[in-house]
Structure formats: structure tokens, C-alpha cells
Amino acid sequence: RAAQRRAEMSWDFVVPVCLDDLVKSGAVNQYVVQDVLSAKQLPSHINSFKAALRSQGPLCILEHFDTAYSDKVAGKGLLQWDSEREKVLQCLTQLLQLDIRTLWSLSLVEEEFVSCVTCCCYKLLENPTISHVKSKSTRDAIIHVLGIMVKKYNHMLGACVKVIQLLQHFEQLASVCAQAVAAWSSEYGVKAIVGEIMREIGQKSSEELAREGSGVKAFSSFLSELGTLVPETMIPNISVLLTHLEGESPSLRVAVCEVLGEVLVRVLSGDKLGDSARASRDRFLDTLQEHIHDAHSHVRARVIQVYARIVNSKALPLCRYTEVMELTVGRLGDKSVHMCKSAIQLLAAFIAHNPYSCKVQICSIKTSGRGTYHSKYFFLNPCPEQEIPEAMSSNAPPTPQKEGGGNEGGESELKKQEMLVQYLKDTESFALQVERAIAVINNMLYWKTTTVVQEAVQFCVTAFEFSVADSVCGVRKMLPLVWSTDVTIKDAVIQAYRRLYLNPPGDNTRAKAQTLVDNLSDLMIDASLGTVQCLEEIVSEFFSSESALQTSVVQVLWERVSGKRETKALHRRAAVLLLGMAAREFSAAITPVLHDPSEIILIGWIVCSCVSQQSKGVPFRLPVDHHLFSCLSQAIADGVVQSDPHWQTFMEQAVRLIYFLAESPDQLCSRLLQRSAHLLLEQITEGGEPNQSQLQEGGSQASCVSLAQVLSLCGAVAFWQVSHLERSVSSELRRRRGEKEEKEEKEKAPEANDSCVEEELGLVGASAEDTEVEFIRKICETELLAEGNMLSAFLPLLVKVCSSPGKYSHPQLTTAACLALSQYMMISPAVCKDNIRLLFTVLEKSTLPVVRANTIVALGDLTVRFPNILEPWTPNLYARLSDENASVRLTAIMVLTQLVLKDVMKVKGQVSEVAVLLLDPEPHIASLALNFFNELSAKDNAIYNLLPDIISRLSDPERGMKEEDFNTIMKQLFSYITKERQTESLVEKLCQRFRTAKTERQWADLAVSLSLLSVCERGFKKLQECWDCYSDKLTEPGVYQPLLSIAAKLRRRAKSQFKAQVEDYEKRLTAVHTKGLENVESEEREQQMGDTQSQNMQTPQPHKSVRKTTRGEEIEQIRSRKRILFYKFISLCIYTIHNAFISISFRTWQTEVK
Secondary structure, eight states, X not given: OHHHHHHHSOOBOOOOSSGGGGXXXXXXXXXXXXXXXXXXXXXXXXXXXXXXXXXXXXXXHHHHHHHHHHHHHTTOOSOOHHHHHHHHHHHHHHXXXXXXXXXXXXXXXXXXXXXXXXXXXXXXXXXXXXXXXXXXXXXXXXXXXXHHHHHHSOOHHHHHHHHHHHHHHOGGGHHHHHHHHXXXXXXXXXXXXXXXXHHHHHTOOXXXXXXXXXXXXXXXXXXXXXXXXOHHHHGGGGGGTGGGGGSSOHHHHHHHHHHHHHHHHHTSOSSOOOHHHHHHHHHHHHHHHXXXXXXXXXXXXXXXXXXXXXXXXXXXXXXXXXHHHHHHHXXXXXXOHHHHHHHHHHHHHHHHTOSSOXXXXXXXXXXXXXXXXOOOOOBOOOOOGGGSOGGGSOOSOOOOOSSGGGHHHHHHHHHHHHHHHHHHHHHHHHHHHHHHHHHHHHHGGGOSOHHHHHHHHHHHHHHHHTTOXXXXXXXXXXXXXXXXXXXXXXXXXXXXXXXXXXXXXXXXXXXXXXXXXXXXXXXXXXXXXXXXXXXXXXXXHHHHSOOTTHXXXXXXXXXXXXXXXXXXXXXXXXXXXXXXHHHHHOGGGGHXXXXXXXXXXXXXXXXXXXXXXXXXXXXXXXXXXXXXXHHHHHHHHHHHTSOOXXXXXXXXXXXXXXXXXXXXXXXXXXXXXXXXXXXXHHHHHHHOOOOHHHHHTTOOHHHHHHHHHHXXXXXXXXXXXXXXXXXIIHHHHHHHHHHHHHHHHHHSOTTOOTTHHHHHHTHHHHHHHHHHHHHHXXXXXHTTTSTXXXXXXTHHHHHHHHHOTTTSOOHHHHHHHHHHHHHHHTSOHHHHHHHHHHHHHHHHHOSOHHHHHHHHHHHHHHHHHOHHHHGGGXXXXXXXXXXXXXXXXXXXXXXXXXXXXXTSSOOOGGGHHHHHGGGOSSHXXXXXXXXXXXXXXXXXXXXXXXXXXXXHHHTOTTTOXXXXXXXXXXXXHHTTOOOHHHHHHHHHHHHHHHHHOOSHHHHHHHHHHXXXXXXXXXXXXXXXXTHHHHGGGTTSHHHHHHHHHHHHHHHHHOOHHHHHHHHHHHHHHHHHHHHOHHHHHHHHHHHHHHHHHHHHHHSOOOHHHHSOOOHHHHHHHHHHHHHHHHHHHHHHHHHHHHHHHHHHHHHHHHHHHO
């Protein structure tokens, strides 16, 4: 009955989006499911439904829809909508393609039919998953249905309106709508719909766009997507979009610029454009060029990206290269990181697709002749003849024509020369811009932003591949980044060097290996020690990975080292270094050394480089009488009495090798020292012992050099003896103890476990390790310098040479002695305490910069080893930051940076000396000082705690620092203060220091420091609370102006209520500055008193004084006043009589006395 009654009623059936919508009633008379049948009820109702279907046909659904829905819910539905929907849309497409107009009168399709079909399609498009890949077939079917409706059933205007509505309400449909409009335009030929939608978007005002919110993003994405699909169709109506370039929406400006870029790349490119097309192209390029300086950083970055696409597509006219590139180089200093990254990418695209050359090389040319163009061209290496345009292929000056018949040829030749000159001018400008860009990007390699550093690395690689001049500077400058803690940056640098140097071209493996060695050798020549260490990491990475070139590379290197292949001396030395690097990861590189050590002096460094690799595994030792050690000892001893500039480096590595590979290195080195000393004495005996005058005048140079080399050998032996004890001997003791414990555990019975608690706590191993450490320490303190030990014989000589610089003035001798003494001091605390004062005296008074620099490095090592002994001498170390020699300052900043950042040395107020180096004339020192503070800022509150002391030290009148220098340093240091609490606290601390400051310069420095803080509302309140600290100094312009600037900055971004407080503060500052604090305070007091009096005068009297008195009250008041006057009169009379009585009595007493 209910079903029959429901069938007789009229219902509004709304197409559901999902299955659940069939049970939700959203309007009056909406058709919804009334009864959901259970699983037990379904079979009988389904049978009834089938019988009705056979008798009534499809109309039976009106009575049995609840049965069909219940069956669907139960999982036994008659139809699976997700699978059948596409078939329905395909059937609908086929139906609409038929001529169905005859179904309506007058052959006009009713609007209700069009709306019914299109509304269903638009409703399906609102499905959140319609833009997914799995819904592509359904999406395409819907687009085709709507395309037929637009083309055949006059639905274009309705489609435009509906697309705008969908974009306003569903941001995710931007791509779908763009695909639909592009399909209707290209496949169905309805191009007008593109213009209609563009006009609808273009006519929206800024107020409407501001209200729509997410709709603006959808419009932007729609236009960008549509520009990539049908750019040529958008050109006739693109002018309506240009108005949004002046609007407030950055996303719409980006979309319009991207549309212009697509039009320029795909439509308005090439040499066959007409005049109108060229005019449009130039207009669009001008528009893009204007927005390189857009107010919004995102717009600027996207415009640069559009230009990168244009350049990569070779669609940028040649005449605009220089102008656009100049603008791009200027954008490298943009505040936006995204903008800088995009600018670097565009510059790399300019180099990779430059129209002037295949390879960029700067050189100079001069052209002379008729119409002379004298200039020094920094221009790119010309392309081959076939790559240069025909008008520029001739670079010879025009030949004058002697006969009249040659005028036409002369004019043609002149035009060619003019074009050539213009080509060279453009080339010069392009190359100069590239040079500017390289200088800026090389400095960006050390930015904190990872993405910018990655792009800078890629730019350096591109520039180097195209042989840009000075590009090798960038390649070398990025080399230290292999030590970066950021894995991404490190991998980028390693991959860059692999691409440039480790993947050489060649026909076979031999040729590739030869090229690879040549490339690396060129890098090694004139490389600093730091560069060599960085290259060592790159080479180690190459040999640690599997490569078919490794064996061939090692073979080529050995051929150069052994002299089998004719090689320059520098390349041979580079091959030695490269083999040493390879030996760390590729053990086969040292095999020829162990078998044939005849070239020991040259290849000793290679052997030493393998030591760390050998020490990682099972201990590997050679007997003392091995031929390798005989050759090493012979080479070292013979070199003592010779003047070989490479002996020092070889000796250090050779001693290191002995201590790592020999079984008893102490005995071997003791004999080596004895042998070297005998050779030195023989040399002195043969040449005659020099007297004191000869030593002072620099005589006996050979003996001094030999003595210096012997002392260097002593220092090296002392250093490596300590290292041998603390590393090799200690590790061997631990290894033996581990083996012994493991053996005891195997032999121990399961029930015998008395010390299980101690073992669980780790006390057994800890006590054993402490015993071993104490054993090593005792050896260092008591045995190394005991009598009979060869090292002890040289210590008095070292002290004597270092303490008598006037007597032993030879530079090499002094340098060697000081360095050896510092190495001796590493042995024990006793030796360090005895000679620490002497070492600091050498540091302060030595006239040789190399001695001072070496001493700083040695003191850094001693600080790590004996921090308590060196702690009182910390100010002396900081004092070297102001050394007159740049190399000493460089060494000092590097050593102190390591000590401070590794928490070996406490950070104190002496850091102000590092701050001074921010303005050092040497750029490298200034950059190291900046890096010091960048790293220090990563430590919690480190710079915040140091700032007050730094300000006090730098503003000290005795230092005499210029105001400009102080301001520059403080600006950098205050940039690290970013927390609001730190700012508030610093405001209070700096204001309190006004009380202790004595000079006007100190007041000004404190005020400038306050102005550099990013003061917020809380900081401003603190500034007001501390008014008494600085108010009496406001008459000084140096104090008044910075504080006024603080108020000005606060006023610009303050809200109305807070803004009034700031303005009152400004007025108060100005009043005190112009009138003085005392005058202002007196005026304030007078004004306050006047206000109080006026307030009292204006305040009404109490009611009893205002109320009108009665007659009786007046009489009572008069009587009261009379009584008071009478009492006063009586009192006066009594007082007068009393005085008169006393006067008479006194006179009577005088008379009686007389």
C-alpha cells in the first residue's frame, strides 16, 4: 500500500552523487528510499520485483525501488555503477550524435533536455576523484558529451558560465576544466569558447577576486594549463588578461606571465614571423621584462623560470640577450632564495644555449681599417665557419674599391662588416655579463640554503664545460664543500667532480685513464694544502667505488712516477700525491713499493698514505731489518746534511711510516737520530766550528740548515712516539685483553660466575682500560725523556736555541727548533709546564711570521691535550688575532675557530677580537670570521651572552675603533638575535650600561646597538621602563638619532593603540633632545601642578558648603566667631600681664641684690 500510495504521488527525483544520497531528504517531495529491507526479507521481495518486471516492464521500478536499493546495500546489486557509468556515458555520446531534433516540435531541442544532460555531467565532474588517473576514461567521456552539447545543442554560453562556477567552488577542477575547454576548442572547433572564458576572467575586478579566495588560485591554474594546451587560440583575447598584471593577485600575474611564455615559445618564435607577429612578440617580451622586478618574490621567480624556458627553446631574440642577462645578474642579490635559485638556472641556460659560441673563451682582439673600431673585446671563441651567420662569416676589413663599378659590392661588404662589428659588441657584452655572474655565484657556494648551493654547483659545472674564463675558480672554490655536513651538498660536489674529471671521454680504457690522470694532475699543480686534502676525499670516493678505470689509472700513475713515461717534474710530483690518495682505498696501488723500494725518496709519501688503510684491519708489521726501513733510514740520514727542499715533507711521512709498519719503531728511530747526529757532527768538524760572530752574521749556513733538519727529525720522532703509544700500543693492549677475556670465558665453567654483577655494569672493562691509560701515561712521563733515551739529549738544545734568538738567528733553525719544542711538550704535562712561558714568549716576540704561525698551531694542539695548563694563557692566543701579518691572523682565526666550536676552549669576551676580523682587509680572513659567528650562532644563546661584553670591548676609547667599523660589526652580530626574549633582555642590559659608560662615544655605540635590535612591543615597554638610564644623554645627537629610528620603525608597523604610545615616546625624545632633561622635567612638574589646581577649581564643593544656610544657622555662626575672638583677646591679655609681672619681679630682685 505504501508503495502504491507513493507511486500515485508526485516526486522530485534528484540525481544522487553517491549511494548514500538516496536515503537523505534534502527538499520537500524529494524522492528518497523509505524502507531498507533486511537480508531475510530480500528473497521474497526480489521475486516479486522480478514478476513485476515481466508484467509491467521498467515502470515497476517506481514500486520496487526500495527492493533494488536494499539489494545494492546488501552487496548483490543489479548494477555496479562505477563499472557501468562509462558505458552509460558512451551510449549517451552515441545518442547525442544522432539527429534527434525530430523528437521535438519545430525541430528545436528543448532547453530542459540540454540542462538535464549537462547538469548530470557537471554533477559528475564535482566528484573529488574525477581528476585522478583511474578516472581518466570517465573524465574523457564527460568532456566528449559536453563537447557535443556545446557544438550541436547551443550550450556554449552555459558551458562558459558553468566552467567559471566550477572554478570558483572546486579548486581541484582547474586542470580538468582546462582539458575540457582545450578539447572543445581543438576537437570540436568551438574556438570562441576560449575567448568567452578569458573575457569572463579578465573582467573580474580586484574586489571580486579578493572575495573569492580559492577561486583565484583555480583561475590561475586554469589559465596556466590552458596556455600549455592551446596557446595559439588564446592570442586574440590575451589583451583582456593583461589587466590582471596590474592587479593585487600574485597568482594571476604568474598565470598571465606563464601564458605569455607559452605563446612566445610555441607560436611567436622563429625567423619567419610577420610584422604584426614580431610586434606582438616584442610587446609580450617587454611585459615579461617589466615583471622581473615585480613586488612579489614568487612572481619574480616564475618570470625568471619563464625566461629559462624561452632560452632553452631558443625563442629569445638575439638583441635581447644582453639586456635580459643583465637584469638576471642583478637578481642574484634578491632577498628571495627561490628567486636566486631561478636566476642561477636562467644564467646556466644562457651559457648552455648561447648563440655566439659552442665554447665560451674570453680573449682580446683588435680590428683596424677604414671605419676603425678600436676596442678590447672580451668575446667568445667563434663557432666554426658553418655555424656563423653568413653576414658574419667574413672578419676581414672591407677593401676600398678603385673603380666606380664596384660601389654595390663595397656597400654590401660594408654592411657585412657593420653586422660583424655589432655581433662582436653583443658578444663582448654577453661575455662581460657572464664574468659578472661567475663572480657573484662563486660567493653563493657557501650560502646556508642547500638548494641555492646545489644550483651554484651546477652552474659552475656548466660554465666549466663551456670553457668560460675564470670558471675553474668556481670549480676549485666548491671543492671544500666535500667536507660539508649536509649530505646533499657533499653528494652534489662529488657528482660534479665525477662529471668534470672522473668520467673522461676516450676510445678505450687506456685513453680514458690517461685523460683522467691529466685532469687531476692539472688540479694538483699549484694547489694549496687544503685543496690537496679536498681532492684526496674526491679521489678516495673514486677508488672506493667499483670502476673499470682504477687499475689503468694506477698503472699510468706508476709510469709517471717511475720515469718510464716522459713527464714534467710537476706532473710527476702530482702523480706521487695521487698515488698516495689512491693507496688509502685501493691497496693494489702500493704493491710495487713493497717489492721495489729503490725510488724511496720520491715514492715514500705513497707508502705513508696507505698507513691508515693498513691500520684498520689486523695489525700489519714488518721486521726492523726489512729493506724498506733500510732505504728509508739511509735516505733520511743522508738528507740531513743536504739542502733538499722536499726533505722535510719526506722525513715527516717516512717517520710516520716507520711508526706504523715497523715492529720496534722506537729502536729504529733511536738509531736514526744517533746516525743523523753523527753526520751533523762530521759536517761541522769538516767545516770548522763556527764562532758566535759567524752565527750572528748568518755564517755557516750549511751547518745551521743541517742542525735545523736534525731538530725537525727529533720533533717528528717525539710526536710519533707519543702517537704510537697512545694509538698502536694502546689498541694492541686492548686487542690482547679482548682475546684473553674471550679465551677465559670459553674456559670458565657455567656455575663459576662470581663477578657477574661487575661484568653487567661494565666495571671490569672500565677498570682495565683505566689501567692501560695510566700505564701509557706513566711511560710518557717517566721513560720517554729519561736518561739514556735518545730524545732527552736534544731537549736542552731545543730550549737553548728557542731562548736565544739573537745568537741563533737563522730562520730555518729558529722555525725548526720552535716546532720541535712544541712537539716535545706534547709528551707530558711536566715538560709542557716547564716550557709554556718560553713558547708564548716566542709567539709574542719572534720577528718571523712563520714561527708565530707555527707556534699558534702548536699551542692549539697543546690546548686540546692539556687544557688546564693552557687555560690561563687564553688572552695571549686571542692577541694574535691582531697580528700585523696576515698569515698569522689567518692561522690564529682557524685555530681558535676549531677550539671554540669543538668546546675545547670556553667562549669569553675576547671573542671581540674575532669580531674585528669581520673587517679585515684580507677577504679570506673576513670570510673565516663570518663563518666563525655563523657556526657559533648554532650554539644556544652563545652570541646573545657575549654581545654586551663585545660591545663594551669594541667601544672602549683605548681601542679607538671608527664608528663606521663598529656599526658594521654590530649589524652582523645583531642579525643572529632572532628570539623575542633575547631582544627584550638585551634592551634592558644595554640600557643599564648607559649608567657605567663614561664617554659620549660609548653612549652613541650603545644607542646604535639598541637600534640594530628588532624591537617588538615588549622590548619597547622595556625601553620605556629604562628611561632614567639614558634620558640624560639624549642631548647628544649620537644617542638621540638611533633611539628615534627605533620609534620610527615601531610606528610603521604598530596598531592604533600601540602607535599612540610610540608617538608619545617620540615627542618625549624630541623634547628632551631640544630643551634638555631638566627643563622638560620642570615643565612636566609645572604642568602637573597646574592640572591639579585646575582640577581642584573645577571640582564641586561638598554639599554642606553649597547648601543655603538658614537665619538661625547664620546667627549661630556669628556667635561662634565672637566667642573665638573673645577667647583670643583674653589669652593675649593674660600673656601681657604675665610678661609684665615677670619684668617687675626681675627688677625688684636686682634692686635687692644691689
